[in-house]
Amino acid sequence: FRIAVFASGSGSNFQAITDAVKAGRLDVELGLLVCDKPQAAVVDRADRAGIPSFVFRPREFSSREEYEREIVKRLKEHDIDLVVLAGYMRLITETLVTPYYGRMINIHPSLLPSFPGLNAVEQALEHGAKVTGVTVHYVDGGMDTGPIIAQRALAIGEGESAESLTERIHKIEHELYPEVIQWVREDRVRLDGRRVRVIM
């Protein structure tokens, strides 16, 4: 069972997934990193771990469709069963969603459908929310709108800073994402319309 991770930045979730594989908690092969930012730290992490990567510059392609077609080609070449978005900062369109619907998941730092899009942690603080969390969901072409697989909630502290909340959310992400990927690996996640059932 081979997964591809898509990331644009530091890649702490990529690292957590790699570590879970090494520790034997996650029974998948990390077949490919896809990254749209050649300078991103996640590229070094993949190199160090000996994981192949497809790193591209979006502006070197004439359209989003063109680079997404190239990505689909690479996914097929590497025989990828599941696409795992982990801080991939680009909207994904039907070129990618259609062939991988139900086989592409994302992690988002809020309890969706609250606070989709960028800066979800800051959005929660600006709204004075008392509770926020982490969501793992299937990707459907919208911005953080796909069917929800798993959520973890946490209480926001009185006067808590964005840095502190971000750090606590990351910690939850690093535990939850490998766990959910393992559920998918074990074929325990069933998608039925908008509803997802996890067989425990």
Ligand code: GRF
């Ligand atoms: C995470 O908070 C994830 O929820 C969001 O982007 C961030 C990626 O962080 N989609 P990292 O690159 O994995 O450290």
